[in-house]
Amino acid sequence: MSKRNPEYDFVWCPGCGDFGVRRALEFALQDYITEHEKPHSHNVIVAGIGCSGNMVHLIEGDQPFGIHGIHGRTLPIALGIKSSRPDLNTVIVAGDGDFLSIGAEHIGPAAQRNLDVTCVIMDNGVYGLTKGQSSPTSDIGMITTSTPHGKIEVPVSPLNHYLTVGVSYIASYYSSKPKILAKFIKEAMDHRGFSIVHVQSPCTTYNDTYDLLKGKPREGIPGLAWDIPDDHDPNDLSCALNLIQKPGIPLGLIYKMEGKTLEDRQQEIRNKVSEKTVESTLSEYLI
């Protein structure tokens, strides 16, 4: 159930990382609307399938538009929205299963287009909604319901993948600090081009990584997550590639490159080729 719709029959498990991501997204959407002086209806959320996709029904307060489509196809749907309505702030919410498994074929083309949309990817390293199967980011050897003898593939490195296919804004963070996460999501919305904020969002039921991410500082156990040093140059691709070779989960902005977007290049064509009316096109076929 959600605050605005008591009948809505979906809930996240207690402690789910997606609660923090939702809070961050709400902050970012509000900031975007306030700063750009647009109504909330200019925000469009494109949701994938899975626990994270239900985000689109759970936003509290002023409502954005939303589309909750089919598994793995958030990027092509967002392509249709953004390329036909560049005025809309188009944001994808999807999980590691939806985005990096069934939907992975769309990341490369979206990067090559530099499609001006923002992806908020909630990575919990497991298929939660279908009750605990291995996902592209599950570790090798991990025991899940679909890998009872241990997972036999190495996990995908999402950040490495994004960098090498040419995504033009990449940030990595976790769900535990929504205010800071919101800052990166808002920055990604403002970035002109294809942006991904990859968020570690633990699944408390099937893959609880909270302790792993933060470590136990009092006991001297370091966490997997580490802050990106201040001297990192996010405008330099080789620096970014070097940075992410370090084990664990970097927190912060990894890469950002300004460049022409799909909309820019489409506009260049419109400026170059004169507009045609249907009547003039039809007349080209006159006998």
Place this chain on the structure above:
Amino acid sequence: MQKKDFVIRFAGEGGQGLVTSADALARAATSAGYFTQTFSTFPSQIMGGPASSQVRISTSPVLSSGDGVDVLVALNQYAYDHHEQDLVENGVTIYNAEEYTLPDGGNYFGIKADEIAKSTGNARAANMVTIGAVANLIDFSLTEVDNFIKKRFNRGRDNDSEIIRANIQSVRLGAEVASQSGFSVGKLDNPVKPDYEQIMVTGNSAISLGALSAGLDYYVGYPISPATTILVWMENNLIGSNKFAYQVSSEIESINAIIGAGYAGKKAMTATAGPGIALMSEGLGLAWMAEIPLVVVDVQRGGPATGLPTKSEQSDLFACMHPAHGDVKIPILAPGSVEECFYAAALAVNWAERYQGPVILMSEMAQADRGENIPKPNLDKIKVESRNVYSGDNGFKRYQSWDGTNELTPMPIPGGSGAYVANGSEHDEIGDTTHLPIHHIRLTERRFNKLKLLDGAHYEIENENSQLIISPWGSSKGPSREAYERLLDDNYDIGWIYSVALNPIPEEVFEALKKSKCVLVPELNYQGQWSSLLRQDGIKAQSIIKYDGTPFKPGELVKEITNIFDTVRKK
């Protein structure tokens, strides 16, 4: 001998200018006032391979590519060997004497088109030598050919007049060779020049033009034979502010991108062939479920899998009407001529807007790339419908129950009021996911009730009380109509029922079919797909099937149908 129509076929290898020759002859004939239809067949490769292109020229609108060939231009031995059996009695072959020879005594003569063209100073005019020879055989006015040449090569360049001179001379020299051969296949009746403006257009261009005339904003596509020409057309013509035409990376991207554009308020379309329909099926289900207006064009080819990419078949009907899992029945328009392609495409865009959902327009290989001269559509008379956009307060319930008795609830558009979630999961009135039985019941009914909004497609009902009814669909209309008219002339007790809309079937058409004792459905597939769907609705239908990758010939149908009459009589 005066004749009503002629079929002239150019056969050889792909890349030899076969299509150019047939097209040039068609354009010269249409300029003179004749009706024409071209038809080409070629293998799935870039260059070479056996190919042919033909034109049928007539004093009345051409319904099909005809039965036999009157003049065959065979550019190599293989072409002669494989097309010679299609010649009508007394048909004549012009063979390429630079390539091969045929023994004396047949209905043929050789021509050295390259050598003759070179002698005029323009080696590229060889096809005009052949066209001159053909014109002589059918006694077609050389002056009309000259007029066509003057029009085509008047391109504002310095050497225009030299090119025109050489081409005209090539035509004369070709005609001279034919004249010396002593052959003739008859004389075309004089044309009755139409008193209206005409365009010469292919089926795929007509679909593109029709969609634009209804206000299409957005097109994406992925290359696939025989639908690629629509993508290419859109890239060249769907241009302007707020217009978008773009090649995406798969058919899965195509369908989902037009779902995004349709959701965002645009009139959006894609075109594909059978393999693309297969990939789009889940997306079509989403568009049906979330109620997103969009149009998918399926230019059918032989299937399944990669099948016959450049051949004719009408075998996607099951896949188009029920593409997705679950309770779905997608509206289908299946035009049966180049002219119908134009109007059906405009109606498909209107239907999508009117009922807020996906519409499939089905064409077919044989109709896609063939050229026809048709009356120029009057754009002022094209009805342009746009969806009813919501503009009230927020908190709107888009997915209310709807039984078809009042106006369909309007659709909110992002940026405007009434924010909701367009949801592919079953949902409540504001679009939130729900599993409650009441919502699945009322929204399933709503989605099917919306089909009642879809009317206005072209249909034809004639002699519906006859013993047998011929009732084709899509591109089999032309040859079926020609067969029907021949059978009527021979006093057979035969009727005609035809509808561009296959789902929903117009009520008048459905009633007429239902009353018929025997409905014969010519269709290009093995299973008899349309007749089996008609039988589901209690109509006494049976198919006349063909599945060799080529369209029906009218003569084949006449033979089949007269056989059926004989069987019925004997009973």
